[in-house]
Amino acid sequence: MAKIVVEGLKYRYPLAKKLALNDISFEVDEGEFIGIIGANGAGKSTLCQALTGIVPLFFKGAYGGRVVIDGIEVTKSSLSEISLKIGMVLQNPFTQITGSKLTVYEEIAFGLENMGLEREEMKRRIDEALMLLDLYKHKDKNPFDLSGGQMQRLAIASIIAMQPKIIVLDEPTSQLDPQGSSEVFKAVSDLKKKGITIIMVEHKVEKLSEYADRIMLLHDGRLIDFDTPSKIFSRDDLKDYGVVEPVFTRYCKSIGLKNEMGLYPVTLDEAVDLVVKKREHSS
Amino acid sequence: MRMMSLYKDRNTIVHKIDPLNKILYILASILITMLISDFKVLILTLVVSLLLLLLGKVIKNVFPIISFSLIVLVTIVIIQGLFNPNNKTPLVNIGQFIFYKEGIIYSFLLILRVLNILCAFSLLILTTKPSDLIENLVRRGLSPKLGYVLASVLQIIPQMLSTMDTILDAQRSRGLETEGKLIKRVKAFIPLIGPAVMNSLISTRERAMALEMRGFNSNIKKTFLNEHDETSFDKLIRYLLIALIIFTIVWRLVWLK
Numbered sequence: 007m008a009k010i011v012v013e014g015l016k017y018r019y020p021l022a023k024k025l026a027l028n029d030i031s032f033e034v035d036e037g038e039f040i041g042i043i044g045a046n047g048a049g050k051s052t053l054c055q056a057l058t059g060i061v062p063l064f065f066k067g068a069y070g071g072r073v074v075i076d077g078i079e080v081t082k083s084s085l086s087e088i089s090l091k092i093g094m095v096l097q098n099p100f101t102q103i104t105g106s107k108l109t110v111y112e113e114i115a116f117g118l119e120n121m122g123l124e125r126e127e128m129k130r131r132i133d134e135a136l137m138l139l140d141l142y143k144h145k146d147k148n149p150f151d152l153s154g155g156q157m158q159r160l161a162i163a164s165i166i167a168m169q170p171k172i173i174v175l176d177e178p179t180s181q182l183d184p185q186g187s188s189e190v191f192k193a194v195s196d197l198k199k200k201g202i203t204i205i206m207v208e209h210k211v212e213k214l215s216e217y218a219d220r221i222m223l224l225h226d227g228r229l230i231d232f233d234t235p236s237k238i239f240s241r242d243d244l245k246d247y248g249v250v251e252p253v254f255t256r257y258c259k260s261i262g263l264k265n266e267m268g269l270y271p272v273t274l275d276e277a278v279d280l281v282v283k284k285r286e287h288s289s
Numbered sequence: 290m291r292m293m294s295l296y297k298d299r300n301t302i303v304h305k306i307d308p309l310n311k312i313l314y315i316l317a318s319i320l321i322t323m324l325i326s327d328f329k330v331l332i333l334t335l336v337v338s339l340l341l342l343l344l345g346k347v348i349k350n351v352f353p354i355i356s357f358s359l360i361v362l363v364t365i366v367i368i369q370g371l372f373n374p375n376n377k378t379p380l381v382n383i384g385q386f387i388f389y390k391e392g393i394i395y396s397f398l399l400i401l402r403v404l405n406i407l408c409a410f411s412l413l414i415l416t417t418k419p420s421d422l423i424e425n426l427v428r429r430g431l432s433p434k435l436g437y438v439l440a441s442v443l444q445i446i447p448q449m450l451s452t453m454d455t456i457l458d459a460q461r462s463r464g465l466e467t468e469g470k471l472i473k474r475v476k477a478f479i480p481l482i483g484p485a486v487m488n489s490l491i492s493t494r495e496r497a498m499a500l501e502m503r504g505f506n507s508n509i510k511k512t513f514l515n516e517h518d519e520t521s522f523d524k525l526i527r528y529l530l531i532a533l534i535i536f537t538i539v540w541r542l543v544w545l546k
Protein backbone atom coordinates (compact mmCIF):
# COMPACT_ATOMS: atom_id res chain seq x y z
CA MET A 7 0.00 0.00 0.00
CA ALA A 8 1.27 3.46 -0.86
CA LYS A 9 1.88 5.64 2.15
CA ILE A 10 1.21 8.94 0.43
CA VAL A 11 -1.39 9.30 -2.29
CA VAL A 12 -1.95 12.68 -3.93
CA GLU A 13 -4.72 12.95 -6.50
CA GLY A 14 -5.45 16.00 -8.65
CA LEU A 15 -4.26 18.39 -5.97
CA LYS A 16 -4.98 22.04 -6.74
CA TYR A 17 -4.50 24.94 -4.42
CA ARG A 18 -4.66 28.73 -4.57
CA TYR A 19 -3.69 30.98 -1.67
CA PRO A 20 -6.35 33.46 -0.55
CA LEU A 21 -6.09 36.67 -2.63
CA ALA A 22 -3.60 35.04 -5.06
CA LYS A 23 -4.40 35.04 -8.78
CA LYS A 24 -2.63 31.91 -9.94
CA LEU A 25 -2.63 28.40 -8.60
CA ALA A 26 0.27 27.58 -6.30
CA LEU A 27 -0.39 23.89 -6.98
CA ASN A 28 -1.92 22.86 -10.28
CA ASP A 29 -3.33 19.36 -10.71
CA ILE A 30 -0.65 17.36 -8.96
CA SER A 31 -0.89 13.58 -8.65
CA PHE A 32 1.66 11.07 -7.40
CA GLU A 33 2.24 8.24 -4.96
CA VAL A 34 5.08 7.56 -2.55
CA ASP A 35 5.81 4.18 -1.00
CA GLU A 36 6.78 3.45 2.56
CA GLY A 37 10.50 4.01 3.23
CA GLU A 38 11.22 5.97 0.05
CA PHE A 39 13.49 9.03 0.05
CA ILE A 40 11.97 11.63 -2.25
CA GLY A 41 13.76 14.83 -3.28
CA ILE A 42 11.82 17.86 -4.50
CA ILE A 43 13.47 20.42 -6.78
CA GLY A 44 12.28 23.47 -8.69
CA ALA A 45 12.84 27.19 -9.05
CA ASN A 46 11.77 29.75 -6.46
CA GLY A 47 8.00 29.99 -6.38
CA ALA A 48 7.56 26.60 -8.08
CA GLY A 49 5.31 25.47 -5.24
CA LYS A 50 7.70 23.24 -3.30
CA SER A 51 6.89 24.68 0.12
CA THR A 52 3.20 24.77 -0.66
CA LEU A 53 3.29 21.09 -1.63
CA CYS A 54 5.09 20.21 1.62
CA GLN A 55 2.49 22.10 3.60
CA ALA A 56 -0.30 20.39 1.67
CA LEU A 57 1.14 16.98 2.59
CA THR A 58 1.01 17.86 6.28
CA GLY A 59 -2.43 19.46 6.09
CA ILE A 60 -1.16 22.92 7.01
CA VAL A 61 -2.43 23.84 3.54
CA PRO A 62 -5.39 24.33 3.55
CA LEU A 63 -6.26 24.01 7.28
CA PHE A 64 -3.93 26.80 8.32
CA PHE A 65 -4.12 29.14 5.33
CA LYS A 66 -7.64 28.51 3.97
CA GLY A 67 -7.76 29.43 0.24
CA ALA A 68 -9.18 27.39 -2.68
CA TYR A 69 -8.43 23.68 -2.52
CA GLY A 70 -9.24 20.73 -4.76
CA GLY A 71 -8.19 17.09 -5.03
CA ARG A 72 -7.03 14.81 -2.23
CA VAL A 73 -4.01 14.12 -0.09
CA VAL A 74 -4.22 10.76 1.65
CA ILE A 75 -1.63 9.89 4.28
CA ASP A 76 -1.62 6.32 5.52
CA GLY A 77 -5.26 5.90 4.56
CA ILE A 78 -6.42 9.19 6.09
CA GLU A 79 -7.47 12.18 4.03
CA VAL A 80 -5.75 15.22 5.52
CA THR A 81 -8.61 17.69 5.06
CA LYS A 82 -10.90 15.38 7.01
CA SER A 83 -8.65 15.24 10.03
CA SER A 84 -7.17 17.65 12.57
CA LEU A 85 -3.61 18.91 12.34
CA SER A 86 -2.65 17.37 15.66
CA GLU A 87 -3.93 14.01 14.42
CA ILE A 88 -2.00 14.24 11.15
CA SER A 89 1.13 15.36 12.97
CA LEU A 90 1.30 11.88 14.50
CA LYS A 91 1.68 10.41 11.01
CA ILE A 92 3.69 13.04 9.21
CA GLY A 93 6.11 15.56 10.68
CA MET A 94 7.60 18.64 9.08
CA VAL A 95 10.91 20.46 9.47
CA LEU A 96 11.19 24.01 8.13
CA GLN A 97 13.94 26.21 6.75
CA ASN A 98 14.70 28.42 9.69
CA PRO A 99 15.96 26.48 12.70
CA PHE A 100 15.16 29.43 15.00
CA THR A 101 11.44 29.48 14.41
CA GLN A 102 11.12 25.79 15.16
CA ILE A 103 12.38 26.15 18.70
CA THR A 104 9.27 26.60 20.83
CA GLY A 105 11.04 29.15 23.03
CA SER A 106 9.19 27.97 26.10
CA LYS A 107 11.66 25.30 27.18
CA LEU A 108 15.04 25.82 28.81
CA THR A 109 16.91 22.70 27.75
CA VAL A 110 17.29 20.58 24.62
CA TYR A 111 15.85 17.65 26.57
CA GLU A 112 12.70 19.56 27.56
CA GLU A 113 12.37 21.00 24.08
CA ILE A 114 12.02 17.51 22.60
CA ALA A 115 9.46 16.73 25.31
CA PHE A 116 7.19 19.59 24.19
CA GLY A 117 5.43 17.57 21.47
CA LEU A 118 5.31 14.45 23.63
CA GLU A 119 3.62 16.36 26.47
CA ASN A 120 1.01 17.53 24.01
CA MET A 121 0.51 13.91 22.91
CA GLY A 122 -0.22 13.02 26.53
CA LEU A 123 2.48 10.34 26.75
CA GLU A 124 3.46 8.64 30.00
CA ARG A 125 6.64 10.03 31.58
CA GLU A 126 8.65 6.80 31.10
CA GLU A 127 7.67 6.55 27.43
CA MET A 128 8.60 10.22 26.97
CA LYS A 129 12.06 9.71 28.43
CA ARG A 130 12.65 6.60 26.33
CA ARG A 131 11.73 8.43 23.14
CA ILE A 132 13.73 11.54 24.01
CA ASP A 133 16.85 9.46 24.69
CA GLU A 134 16.37 7.62 21.41
CA ALA A 135 15.93 10.86 19.45
CA LEU A 136 18.96 12.43 21.17
CA MET A 137 21.07 9.42 20.16
CA LEU A 138 19.78 9.30 16.60
CA LEU A 139 20.47 12.99 15.97
CA ASP A 140 23.75 12.90 17.92
CA LEU A 141 22.62 15.52 20.43
CA TYR A 142 23.08 13.60 23.64
CA LYS A 143 26.04 15.66 24.82
CA HIS A 144 23.99 18.85 24.38
CA LYS A 145 20.89 17.65 26.20
CA ASP A 146 21.16 20.12 29.07
CA LYS A 147 21.99 23.17 26.96
CA ASN A 148 19.59 26.00 26.24
CA PRO A 149 18.23 25.40 22.71
CA PHE A 150 19.09 28.97 21.72
CA ASP A 151 22.75 28.35 22.58
CA LEU A 152 23.14 25.68 19.89
CA SER A 153 24.77 26.21 16.50
CA GLY A 154 22.54 26.36 13.41
CA GLY A 155 23.23 22.75 12.47
CA GLN A 156 22.64 21.55 16.01
CA MET A 157 19.44 23.57 16.24
CA GLN A 158 18.16 22.09 12.99
CA ARG A 159 19.00 18.60 14.28
CA LEU A 160 17.07 19.48 17.44
CA ALA A 161 14.09 20.45 15.27
CA ILE A 162 14.34 17.05 13.56
CA ALA A 163 14.78 15.24 16.89
CA SER A 164 11.69 16.96 18.27
CA ILE A 165 9.66 15.72 15.31
CA ILE A 166 11.21 12.24 15.27
CA ALA A 167 10.41 11.69 18.95
CA MET A 168 6.72 11.94 18.03
CA GLN A 169 7.41 8.88 15.82
CA PRO A 170 5.76 9.91 12.57
CA LYS A 171 6.27 7.43 9.73
CA ILE A 172 6.87 10.24 7.27
CA ILE A 173 9.01 13.34 7.67
CA VAL A 174 8.91 16.31 5.32
CA LEU A 175 11.91 18.66 5.27
CA ASP A 176 11.59 22.00 3.47
CA GLU A 177 15.09 23.27 2.62
CA PRO A 178 16.40 22.24 6.03
CA THR A 179 19.99 23.14 5.14
CA SER A 180 19.50 26.43 3.28
CA GLN A 181 20.41 28.56 6.28
CA LEU A 182 23.26 26.39 7.48
CA ASP A 183 27.00 26.43 6.85
CA PRO A 184 28.56 23.42 5.02
CA GLN A 185 29.34 21.76 8.35
CA GLY A 186 25.74 22.15 9.55
CA SER A 187 24.40 20.96 6.19
CA SER A 188 26.35 17.74 6.22
CA GLU A 189 25.27 17.10 9.83
CA VAL A 190 21.67 17.37 8.70
CA PHE A 191 22.17 15.18 5.61
CA LYS A 192 23.83 12.51 7.72
CA ALA A 193 20.94 12.64 10.20
CA VAL A 194 18.35 12.36 7.44
CA SER A 195 20.08 9.38 5.86
CA ASP A 196 20.07 7.69 9.28
CA LEU A 197 16.31 8.24 9.45
CA LYS A 198 15.93 6.60 6.05
CA LYS A 199 17.83 3.56 7.36
CA LYS A 200 15.26 3.35 10.16
CA GLY A 201 12.57 2.97 7.51
CA ILE A 202 11.14 6.46 7.76
CA THR A 203 9.73 7.89 4.55
CA ILE A 204 11.49 11.12 3.66
CA ILE A 205 10.34 14.02 1.52
CA MET A 206 13.05 16.66 1.20
CA VAL A 207 13.14 19.95 -0.67
CA GLU A 208 16.77 20.72 -1.35
CA HIS A 209 18.92 22.84 -3.64
CA LYS A 210 22.09 20.87 -3.03
CA VAL A 211 21.51 18.47 -5.93
CA GLU A 212 24.80 16.61 -5.51
CA LYS A 213 23.74 15.51 -2.01
CA LEU A 214 20.20 14.86 -3.12
CA SER A 215 21.30 12.55 -5.96
CA GLU A 216 23.36 10.59 -3.50
CA TYR A 217 20.46 9.90 -1.12
CA ALA A 218 17.16 10.20 -2.99
CA ASP A 219 15.36 7.22 -4.52
CA ARG A 220 13.28 9.50 -6.72
CA ILE A 221 13.20 13.19 -7.48
CA MET A 222 10.19 15.36 -8.18
CA LEU A 223 10.60 18.34 -10.49
CA LEU A 224 8.06 21.15 -9.95
CA HIS A 225 7.51 24.25 -12.03
CA ASP A 226 4.81 26.91 -11.74
CA GLY A 227 2.72 24.68 -9.52
CA ARG A 228 2.86 21.74 -11.93
CA LEU A 229 4.53 18.40 -11.53
CA ILE A 230 6.91 18.22 -14.52
CA ASP A 231 8.58 14.91 -13.80
CA PHE A 232 8.93 12.39 -11.01
CA ASP A 233 11.62 9.78 -11.54
CA THR A 234 15.04 8.45 -10.50
CA PRO A 235 17.80 11.04 -10.06
CA SER A 236 19.60 9.89 -13.22
CA LYS A 237 16.44 10.14 -15.34
CA ILE A 238 15.63 13.59 -13.95
CA PHE A 239 19.11 15.04 -14.27
CA SER A 240 19.67 13.51 -17.71
CA ARG A 241 16.89 15.76 -19.06
CA ASP A 242 18.23 18.41 -21.38
CA ASP A 243 15.58 21.03 -20.53
CA LEU A 244 16.48 21.54 -16.85
CA LYS A 245 17.43 25.14 -17.54
CA ASP A 246 13.83 25.90 -18.54
CA TYR A 247 12.77 25.00 -15.02
CA GLY A 248 15.46 26.99 -13.28
CA VAL A 249 17.33 24.00 -11.86
CA VAL A 250 20.83 22.69 -12.43
CA GLU A 251 22.16 19.17 -12.51
CA PRO A 252 24.93 17.96 -10.18
CA VAL A 253 28.43 19.08 -11.29
CA PHE A 254 29.41 15.52 -12.23
CA THR A 255 26.38 15.23 -14.49
CA ARG A 256 27.11 18.58 -16.08
CA TYR A 257 30.66 17.47 -16.79
CA CYS A 258 29.54 14.20 -18.37
CA LYS A 259 26.89 16.03 -20.39
CA SER A 260 29.55 18.38 -21.70
CA ILE A 261 31.67 15.51 -22.98
CA GLY A 262 28.68 13.35 -23.94
CA LEU A 263 29.47 10.53 -21.52
CA LYS A 264 26.40 8.31 -20.99
CA ASN A 265 26.03 4.89 -19.40
CA GLU A 266 24.70 1.80 -21.18
CA MET A 267 21.12 2.89 -20.40
CA GLY A 268 21.68 6.18 -22.17
CA LEU A 269 21.62 8.19 -18.93
CA TYR A 270 24.17 10.53 -17.42
CA PRO A 271 25.74 9.68 -14.04
CA VAL A 272 24.54 11.77 -11.09
CA THR A 273 27.01 10.98 -8.33
CA LEU A 274 30.77 11.25 -8.19
CA ASP A 275 31.17 7.47 -7.88
CA GLU A 276 29.03 6.77 -10.94
CA ALA A 277 30.89 9.38 -12.96
CA VAL A 278 34.29 7.97 -11.97
CA ASP A 279 33.17 4.39 -12.73
CA LEU A 280 31.98 5.47 -16.12
CA VAL A 281 35.19 7.32 -16.97
CA VAL A 282 37.30 4.33 -15.88
CA LYS A 283 35.17 1.90 -17.89
CA LYS A 284 35.36 4.13 -20.93
CA ARG A 285 39.18 4.22 -20.68
CA GLU A 286 39.44 0.43 -20.38
CA HIS A 287 37.14 0.08 -23.34
CA SER A 288 39.10 2.41 -25.56
CA SER A 289 42.51 0.99 -24.67
CA MET B 290 20.59 33.47 25.09
CA ARG B 291 19.08 33.71 28.52
CA MET B 292 15.64 34.13 29.90
CA MET B 293 14.55 37.48 31.21
CA SER B 294 14.47 36.73 34.89
CA LEU B 295 16.00 37.55 38.24
CA TYR B 296 16.05 33.91 39.28
CA LYS B 297 19.13 32.84 41.25
CA ASP B 298 19.94 29.17 40.95
CA ARG B 299 20.76 27.84 44.44
CA ASN B 300 20.08 24.55 46.08
CA THR B 301 18.08 25.48 49.17
CA ILE B 302 14.89 24.41 50.86
CA VAL B 303 13.30 27.75 49.91
CA HIS B 304 13.90 27.02 46.23
CA LYS B 305 12.11 23.71 46.63
CA ILE B 306 8.95 25.20 48.11
CA ASP B 307 5.96 24.89 45.79
CA PRO B 308 5.62 28.13 43.74
CA LEU B 309 1.95 28.29 44.62
CA ASN B 310 2.91 28.56 48.29
CA LYS B 311 5.16 31.48 47.48
CA ILE B 312 2.27 33.18 45.72
CA LEU B 313 0.09 32.56 48.78
CA TYR B 314 2.87 34.01 50.91
CA ILE B 315 2.82 37.20 48.84
CA LEU B 316 -0.93 37.36 49.25
CA ALA B 317 -0.66 36.90 53.00
CA SER B 318 2.07 39.56 53.24
CA ILE B 319 0.03 42.07 51.30
CA LEU B 320 -3.08 41.42 53.39
CA ILE B 321 -1.26 41.60 56.68
CA THR B 322 0.62 44.78 55.82
CA MET B 323 -2.45 46.47 54.38
CA LEU B 324 -4.98 45.44 56.97
CA ILE B 325 -2.89 45.70 60.11
CA SER B 326 -1.17 48.95 61.11
CA ASP B 327 0.82 47.62 64.03
CA PHE B 328 4.57 48.16 64.00
CA LYS B 329 5.24 44.95 65.90
CA VAL B 330 3.30 42.83 63.40
CA LEU B 331 4.86 44.55 60.40
CA ILE B 332 8.37 44.17 61.76
CA LEU B 333 7.70 40.53 62.57
CA THR B 334 6.51 39.75 59.01
CA LEU B 335 9.48 41.62 57.57
CA VAL B 336 11.84 39.62 59.77
CA VAL B 337 10.18 36.39 58.62
CA SER B 338 10.60 37.41 54.96
CA LEU B 339 14.22 38.36 55.51
CA LEU B 340 14.90 35.06 57.28
CA LEU B 341 13.37 33.17 54.36
CA LEU B 342 15.49 35.18 51.91
CA LEU B 343 18.54 34.39 54.04
CA LEU B 344 17.60 30.71 54.05
CA GLY B 345 17.25 30.89 50.26
CA LYS B 346 20.76 32.44 50.04
CA VAL B 347 19.39 35.38 48.05
CA ILE B 348 19.41 38.06 50.74
CA LYS B 349 22.23 39.87 48.93
CA ASN B 350 20.11 40.06 45.79
CA VAL B 351 17.29 41.80 47.64
CA PHE B 352 19.37 44.85 48.51
CA PRO B 353 19.65 46.12 44.91
CA ILE B 354 15.88 45.81 44.62
CA ILE B 355 15.42 47.77 47.85
CA SER B 356 17.98 50.43 46.97
CA PHE B 357 16.23 50.79 43.62
CA SER B 358 13.12 51.85 45.50
CA LEU B 359 15.09 53.97 47.99
CA ILE B 360 14.26 57.24 46.24
CA VAL B 361 10.57 56.52 46.65
CA LEU B 362 11.06 55.62 50.30
CA VAL B 363 13.04 58.78 51.10
CA THR B 364 10.39 60.86 49.32
CA ILE B 365 7.72 59.27 51.50
CA VAL B 366 9.59 60.27 54.69
CA ILE B 367 10.09 63.86 53.51
CA ILE B 368 6.55 64.43 52.29
CA GLN B 369 4.89 62.78 55.29
CA GLY B 370 7.31 64.38 57.78
CA LEU B 371 6.60 67.82 56.38
CA PHE B 372 3.03 67.75 55.21
CA ASN B 373 1.04 64.96 56.88
CA PRO B 374 -2.32 66.59 57.91
CA ASN B 375 -2.05 65.04 61.38
CA ASN B 376 1.32 66.65 62.07
CA LYS B 377 1.38 68.28 65.53
CA THR B 378 4.61 67.51 67.40
CA PRO B 379 7.76 68.97 65.85
CA LEU B 380 10.70 66.54 65.94
CA VAL B 381 13.64 68.19 64.18
CA ASN B 382 14.08 71.13 61.91
CA ILE B 383 16.45 71.37 59.00
CA GLY B 384 16.74 75.02 58.12
CA GLN B 385 13.24 76.33 57.83
CA PHE B 386 11.71 72.87 57.31
CA ILE B 387 10.15 71.27 60.34
CA PHE B 388 9.69 67.51 60.47
CA TYR B 389 6.79 66.32 62.61
CA LYS B 390 6.62 63.15 64.70
CA GLU B 391 3.19 62.03 63.42
CA GLY B 392 4.23 62.22 59.79
CA ILE B 393 7.51 60.45 60.39
CA ILE B 394 5.77 57.61 62.23
CA TYR B 395 3.22 57.29 59.47
CA SER B 396 5.95 57.28 56.83
CA PHE B 397 7.75 54.48 58.69
CA LEU B 398 4.55 52.50 58.59
CA LEU B 399 4.31 53.03 54.84
CA ILE B 400 7.93 52.09 54.36
CA LEU B 401 7.47 48.90 56.35
CA ARG B 402 4.54 48.05 54.12
CA VAL B 403 6.52 48.63 50.95
CA LEU B 404 9.49 46.64 52.26
CA ASN B 405 7.23 43.78 53.29
CA ILE B 406 5.67 43.55 49.86
CA LEU B 407 9.01 43.94 48.08
CA CYS B 408 10.58 41.17 50.12
CA ALA B 409 7.64 38.83 49.64
CA PHE B 410 7.75 39.36 45.86
CA SER B 411 11.52 38.96 45.86
CA LEU B 412 11.15 35.62 47.58
CA LEU B 413 9.05 34.36 44.67
CA ILE B 414 11.06 36.00 41.91
CA LEU B 415 14.55 35.24 43.18
CA THR B 416 13.98 31.63 44.17
CA THR B 417 11.57 30.36 41.50
CA LYS B 418 12.44 29.59 37.89
CA PRO B 419 9.84 31.39 35.75
CA SER B 420 9.32 28.23 33.72
CA ASP B 421 8.65 26.21 36.88
CA LEU B 422 6.17 28.81 38.09
CA ILE B 423 4.34 28.74 34.76
CA GLU B 424 4.34 24.95 34.52
CA ASN B 425 3.01 24.79 38.05
CA LEU B 426 0.15 27.11 37.18
CA VAL B 427 -0.62 25.13 33.99
CA ARG B 428 -0.85 21.96 36.07
CA ARG B 429 -3.33 23.74 38.31
CA GLY B 430 -5.55 24.69 35.42
CA LEU B 431 -3.99 27.71 33.70
CA SER B 432 -4.57 27.32 29.97
CA PRO B 433 -1.52 25.66 28.35
CA LYS B 434 -1.71 28.23 25.54
CA LEU B 435 -1.46 31.14 27.95
CA GLY B 436 1.30 29.28 29.76
CA TYR B 437 3.17 28.90 26.47
CA VAL B 438 2.81 32.59 25.68
CA LEU B 439 4.13 33.61 29.10
CA ALA B 440 7.05 31.18 28.97
CA SER B 441 8.05 31.97 25.40
CA VAL B 442 7.80 35.74 25.80
CA LEU B 443 10.48 35.55 28.47
CA GLN B 444 12.85 33.86 26.00
CA ILE B 445 11.76 35.21 22.65
CA ILE B 446 11.81 38.92 23.53
CA PRO B 447 15.57 38.84 24.21
CA GLN B 448 15.82 36.91 20.92
CA MET B 449 13.96 39.62 19.01
CA LEU B 450 16.03 42.35 20.60
CA SER B 451 19.17 40.67 19.36
CA THR B 452 17.61 40.38 15.87
CA MET B 453 17.02 44.13 16.01
CA ASP B 454 20.68 44.57 16.88
CA THR B 455 21.73 42.43 13.92
CA ILE B 456 19.54 44.44 11.55
CA LEU B 457 20.84 47.67 13.04
CA ASP B 458 24.41 46.51 12.51
CA ALA B 459 23.64 45.53 8.93
CA GLN B 460 22.04 48.91 8.20
CA ARG B 461 24.88 50.74 9.91
CA SER B 462 27.44 48.92 7.80
CA ARG B 463 25.56 50.24 4.77
CA GLY B 464 26.21 53.74 6.00
CA LEU B 465 23.13 54.39 8.09
CA GLU B 466 23.59 57.14 10.70
CA THR B 467 22.54 55.94 14.11
CA GLU B 468 24.47 58.38 16.25
CA GLY B 469 24.01 62.09 16.70
CA LYS B 470 20.92 64.28 16.97
CA LEU B 471 17.61 62.81 18.06
CA ILE B 472 15.87 63.62 14.76
CA LYS B 473 18.66 61.94 12.89
CA ARG B 474 18.40 58.88 15.07
CA VAL B 475 14.62 58.69 14.73
CA LYS B 476 15.02 58.90 10.96
CA ALA B 477 17.62 56.16 11.14
CA PHE B 478 15.20 54.00 13.03
CA ILE B 479 12.47 54.07 10.35
CA PRO B 480 14.22 51.80 7.81
CA LEU B 481 14.69 49.29 10.64
CA ILE B 482 11.00 48.89 11.24
CA GLY B 483 10.26 47.26 7.88
CA PRO B 484 12.73 44.39 8.13
CA ALA B 485 12.08 43.91 11.83
CA VAL B 486 8.30 43.74 11.44
CA MET B 487 8.49 41.54 8.32
CA ASN B 488 10.97 39.34 10.05
CA SER B 489 8.82 38.84 13.09
CA LEU B 490 5.63 38.37 11.04
CA ILE B 491 7.27 35.65 8.99
CA SER B 492 8.83 34.00 11.99
CA THR B 493 5.55 34.18 13.88
CA ARG B 494 3.79 32.33 11.06
CA GLU B 495 6.57 29.79 10.83
CA ARG B 496 6.61 29.28 14.55
CA ALA B 497 2.85 28.82 14.56
CA MET B 498 3.26 26.12 11.89
CA ALA B 499 6.08 24.48 13.81
CA LEU B 500 3.98 24.47 16.99
CA GLU B 501 1.08 22.98 15.07
CA MET B 502 3.35 20.13 13.97
CA ARG B 503 4.19 19.52 17.62
CA GLY B 504 0.57 18.88 18.56
CA PHE B 505 0.12 22.25 20.26
CA ASN B 506 -3.58 22.32 19.50
CA SER B 507 -4.18 18.71 20.37
CA ASN B 508 -7.26 17.92 22.44
CA ILE B 509 -5.53 15.13 24.30
CA LYS B 510 -4.96 15.78 27.98
CA LYS B 511 -1.43 17.12 28.32
CA THR B 512 1.15 15.30 30.42
CA PHE B 513 4.34 16.69 31.93
CA LEU B 514 7.95 15.57 31.60
CA ASN B 515 8.90 16.90 35.01
CA GLU B 516 7.57 15.13 38.03
CA HIS B 517 5.61 17.11 40.51
CA ASP B 518 4.95 15.39 43.77
CA GLU B 519 3.43 17.75 46.20
CA THR B 520 5.01 16.79 49.50
CA SER B 521 2.96 16.73 52.67
CA PHE B 522 5.24 19.56 53.82
CA ASP B 523 4.08 21.68 50.86
CA LYS B 524 0.48 20.87 51.68
CA LEU B 525 0.99 21.75 55.32
CA ILE B 526 2.50 25.12 54.41
CA ARG B 527 -0.35 25.76 52.03
CA TYR B 528 -3.00 25.12 54.68
CA LEU B 529 -1.11 27.25 57.20
CA LEU B 530 -0.90 30.15 54.77
CA ILE B 531 -4.56 29.90 53.86
CA ALA B 532 -5.43 29.80 57.56
CA LEU B 533 -3.24 32.85 58.15
CA ILE B 534 -4.95 34.75 55.34
CA ILE B 535 -8.40 33.93 56.65
CA PHE B 536 -7.34 34.75 60.22
CA THR B 537 -6.00 38.15 59.14
CA ILE B 538 -9.21 39.07 57.36
CA VAL B 539 -11.42 37.88 60.22
CA TRP B 540 -9.25 39.58 62.81
CA ARG B 541 -9.40 42.85 60.90
CA LEU B 542 -13.19 42.63 60.61
CA VAL B 543 -13.60 41.91 64.32
CA TRP B 544 -11.03 44.51 65.33
CA LEU B 545 -12.73 47.16 63.21
CA LYS B 546 -15.97 46.86 65.17
Ligand SMILES: Nc1ncnc2c1ncn2[C@@H]1O[C@H](COP(=O)(O)OP(=O)(O)O)[C@@H](O)[C@H]1O
Pocket residue numbers: 019020022026044045046047048049050051052053
Ligand atom coordinates in the same frame (compact mmCIF):
# COMPACT_ATOMS: atom_id res chain seq x y z
N1 LIG C 1 1.35 32.70 2.22
C1 LIG C 1 1.21 32.92 0.90
N2 LIG C 1 0.22 33.72 0.43
C2 LIG C 1 0.07 33.93 -0.88
N3 LIG C 1 0.85 33.40 -1.83
C3 LIG C 1 1.84 32.60 -1.45
C4 LIG C 1 2.09 32.33 -0.06
N4 LIG C 1 3.15 31.49 0.02
C5 LIG C 1 3.55 31.27 -1.24
N5 LIG C 1 2.76 31.92 -2.14
C6 LIG C 1 2.89 31.87 -3.59
O1 LIG C 1 2.69 30.53 -4.01
C7 LIG C 1 3.63 30.16 -5.01
C8 LIG C 1 4.44 28.98 -4.56
O2 LIG C 1 5.24 29.37 -3.47
P1 LIG C 1 6.13 28.36 -2.64
O3 LIG C 1 5.38 27.12 -2.40
O4 LIG C 1 6.64 29.10 -1.44
O5 LIG C 1 7.34 28.09 -3.65
P2 LIG C 1 8.77 27.47 -3.39
O6 LIG C 1 8.81 26.89 -2.05
O7 LIG C 1 8.95 26.45 -4.47
O8 LIG C 1 9.75 28.59 -3.58
C9 LIG C 1 4.45 31.41 -5.30
O9 LIG C 1 3.91 32.04 -6.42
C10 LIG C 1 4.28 32.24 -4.06
O10 LIG C 1 4.34 33.61 -4.39
Ligand SMILES: [Mg+2]
Pocket residue numbers: 050051052176
Ligand atom coordinates in the same frame (compact mmCIF):
# COMPACT_ATOMS: atom_id res chain seq x y z
MG1 LIG D 1 10.02 27.33 -0.36
